[in-house]
Amino acid sequence: MRNAGLGSWPHRRARMAPTREAFTYNGVATSYAEVALRTTRLAWQLRELGVRHGDRVAYLGPNHPSFAETMFAAHQLGAIFVPLNFRLTPAEINYQLADCGAHVLVHAASHVVEHPRAVSLDVYEDWLLGGSSEVLDEPVGVDDIALILYTSGTTGRPKGATLSHANLLWNTFNLMIGVDVASDDVALVTAPLFHVAALSQTLLPTFIKGGHSVITSGWDVAECVSLIEKHRVTWMFGVSTMFADLAASSLWSGADLSSLRVLLCGGAAVPDSVIHTYQDRGLVFCQGYGLTETAPGATFLEAADSVDRAGSAGTCVFFGDLRLGDGGEIEVQGPNVTPGYWNDPVASAAAFTEDGWFRTGDVGRIDSGHLYVLDRLKDMYISGGENVYPAEVENAITSHPDVVEVAVVGVPDARWGEVGRAFVRARDGAVVDAAALREFLGSRLAKYKIPVHVEVVDELPRTGSGKVLKPALRRLPL
Known part of the structure; x- marks a missing residue:
């Protein structure tokens, strides 16, 4: 043949x-x-x-x-x-x-x-x-x-x-x-x-x-x-x-x-x-x-x-x-x-x-x-066997009108191995509700990519060059 x-x-x-x-x-x-x-x-x-x-x-x-x-x-x-x-x-x-x-x-x-x-x-x-x-x-x-x-x-x-x-x-x-x-x-x-x-x-x-x-x-x-x-x-x-x-x-x-x-x-x-x-x-x-x-x-x-x-x-x-x-x-x-x-x-x-x-x-x-x-050099985490890349999730979250900045990391989960944890900084004067944000993401991301944990913070930890310190975020207790 x-x-x-x-x-x-x-x-x-x-x-x-x-x-x-x-x-x-x-x-x-x-x-x-x-x-x-x-x-x-x-x-x-x-x-x-x-x-x-x-x-x-x-x-x-x-x-x-x-x-x-x-x-x-x-x-x-x-x-x-x-x-x-x-x-x-x-x-x-x-x-x-x-x-x-x-x-x-x-x-x-x-x-x-x-x-x-x-x-x-x-x-x-x-x-x-x-x-x-x-x-x-x-x-x-x-x-x-x-x-x-x-x-x-x-x-x-x-x-x-x-x-x-x-x-x-x-x-x-x-x-x-x-x-x-x-x-x-x-x-x-x-x-x-x-x-x-x-x-x-x-x-x-x-x-x-x-x-x-x-x-x-x-x-x-x-x-x-x-x-x-x-x-x-x-x-x-x-x-x-x-x-x-x-x-x-x-x-x-x-x-x-x-x-x-x-x-x-x-x-x-x-x-x-x-x-x-x-x-x-x-x-x-x-x-x-x-x-x-x-x-x-x-x-x-x-x-x-x-x-x-x-x-x-x-x-x-x-x-x-x-x-x-x-x-x-x-x-x-x-x-x-x-x-x-x-x-x-x-x-x-x-x-x-x-x-x-x-x-x-x-x-x-x-x-x-x-x-x-x-460990992983990249920020990717695996949730229920599915690869999740934080950059993709962060892009979707920052499309919300009340979000100015976000950092997403993977955290341990008893059932799924890892799930997403999002640290969100709201725009001045805005209020970001975690449940409403997850609903907003429902039409933009597959369900397994949507962070299980959403926390609103005043600022994100950074390196001297201005990059977000994701290792510091991963170490924070849930």
Whole structure:
């Protein structure tokens, strides 16, 4: 095949195991042969809408098999897939659609955004059936861009991290080496697929091996337990909050989790208590470290070390390298690392050292080859597995007519890991009400970005050069 990218995967897998179940969603199973046929029909329909090599195809909505089908179909044409965070506000989504220049938008009926070539899932099935079943084989190289994934920018505007087909392929290899993914594995895909972790750490490795992905539209503890028991799920990925919710549920003690071979956790620091809760039950609980820009795996804690090295992010992935730079900053190099940001050469250049290592902005230490993530050089914090950049939140808050200045920091939270704490300075003579401010932000920011704590202050601590001293703010008691 001339297509060396992900678009060829459905046909390659279908010719090896056509009748094997690829996806199950809401009790409906789709075989690999059916996935190959459906993605081919969809590719022809995208082509009818004018999609060509390098064009962008966006997807907006909760987890659904159509997410994977749209991605594979776009890749059959050599197009770039842009999964959008359905938790964002319309204004945030519109910015990303405009920035990437999306030629087509496939969206859930519950997420309506104006676009000249929008296809709702309400008509998706009929639309798909109108496509040809003739196999497309467009030339696609592994170095072609496969994905644009938006990550909030430190300047207040999201940046589109690009990942090539090669980045995703090498990450898949690294994951399969670390987890020993098998063709009879059953993955529970319940974390949002617009995040690279759910996509690259569960769905893609399971698919390439011919395993079975059980997809849910969102996270629900009762549904999770039911699906694990029904489908004999062998592995899953989740963020710390998800695993903490499951362990705290009344279903925990009676749930049949005997089929689970390994649990993967990432996206935020995991409390030791959560790790030990799972290990005490005899479950293998493994952590990893990475970023959107590393597709995402940079390190992984393999099962053999998961008890002795609990709390560690593991060792560097097989096909990759890691070092500590100035100030202990974690730097990564390898075939899984992004070539740069979409239409942003300045940010792309700033992300790499002079000798070509990706600068993560995180600080760590290495003990016997195992990475421990200590802190972040950047101000970004992680709330419920979602990256939040204070500059973006501060921009939104200062758009309020009564706010003259604000500083936002992340503070510990028992449920979400971290949440925002905003220190607001009001304009002279104005009164800022915390509840009213949060309501004001509701149409401007996704809910997880809105600070939980809002405090009105007379002044902000500053350095001699006039910069706000955020470390001093973080140390203030709640």
